[in-house]
Amino acid sequence: xxxxxxxxxxxxxxxxxxxxxxxxxxxxxxxxxxxxxxxxxxxxxxxxxxxxxxxxxxxxxxxxxxxxxxxxxxxxxxxxxxxxxxxxxxxxxxxxxxxxxxxxxxxxxxxxxxxxxxxxxxxxxxx
Amino acid sequence: xxxxxxxxxxxxxxxxxxxxxxxxxxxxxxxxxxxxxxxxxxxxxxxxxxxxxxxxxxxxxxxxxxxxxxxxxxxxxxxxxxxxxxxxxxxxxxxxxxxxxxxxxxxxxxxxxxxxxxxxxxxxxxx
Numbered sequence: 001x002x003x004x005x006x007x008x009x010x011x012x013x014x015x016x017x018x019x020x021x022x023x024x025x026x027x028x029x030x031x032x033x034x035x036x037x038x039x040x041x042x043x044x045x046x047x048x049x050x051x052x053x054x055x056x057x058x059x060x061x062x063x064x065x066x067x068x069x070x071x072x073x074x075x076x077x078x079x080x081x082x083x084x085x086x087x088x089x090x091x092x093x094x095x096x097x098x099x100x101x102x103x104x105x106x107x108x109x110x111x112x113x114x115x116x117x118x119x120x121x122x123x124x125x126x127x
Numbered sequence: 128x129x130x131x132x133x134x135x136x137x138x139x140x141x142x143x144x145x146x147x148x149x150x151x152x153x154x155x156x157x158x159x160x161x162x163x164x165x166x167x168x169x170x171x172x173x174x175x176x177x178x179x180x181x182x183x184x185x186x187x188x189x190x191x192x193x194x195x196x197x198x199x200x201x202x203x204x205x206x207x208x209x210x211x212x213x214x215x216x217x218x219x220x221x222x223x224x225x226x227x228x229x230x231x232x233x234x235x236x237x238x239x240x241x242x243x244x245x246x247x248x249x250x251x252x253x254x
Binding site: 026119 | 150151152153154155156158161162164165168169171172173174175177178180181182184185199233235238239240241242243244245246247
């Protein structure tokens with residue numbers, strides 16, 4: 001895999017800090033944080049990438065070989081690789097080559113960041 | 128507001144049913160569900176719309192007048208209205224005209240659908 005130019009989300013401890021995990025309704029998002037979250041959301045706002053993420057996350061053992069992923073799609077291997085690269089660059093999955101194949105797994109703290117963002121804070125004021 | 132052509136997410140009881148609230152890592156997403164969720168995610172995968180959603184959700188009383196929203200942006204009123212319409216068409220906010228202004232509020236069950244989607248199921252298999 002070559003280096004990519006999409007911004008990376010904070011990893012490890014940084015991801016747990018300031019910008020992490022505040023529900024969207026807690027307080028107005030700043031411009032910088034909104035821009036960063038939009039990049040992360042664009043990475044998942046695609047049907048193929050959502051399906052890949054769910055296939056990887058639900059695979060036995062918590063990781064999936066790329067050879068397990070391609071058969072489900074009527075897409076070429078390079079196209080699947082492109083989508084996996086977008087997810088990986090966004091920090092939502094990790095990957096590692098072992099022998100012939102690349103294996104992928106979900107990075108739960110980054111997926112959880114999106115989960116926490118869309119956790120409603122309060123009941124609506126209206127019935 | 129005129130009718131729009133973006134698909135609507137299921138509302139009310141339908142939103143609580145079959146497709147609602149399964150974490151993405153529970154099982155592989157089907158094509159139809161992935162396509163529907165991608166539409167919802169595209170609606171929020173934009174910095175301005177994320178900021179609008181957070182401003183509406185965190186506003187005192189749980190709703191915000193459009194007159195409270197425009198000052199924070201260096202954008203024209205029609206542009207803000209466009210973004211509000213995308214959020215509303217996706218079912219993430221509701222809106223109602225009262226006198227001069229339109230008031231908006233978050234629809235928590237639709238926001239929660241995204242939150243539940245990105246709730247990790249399990250710890251990673253890898254350290």
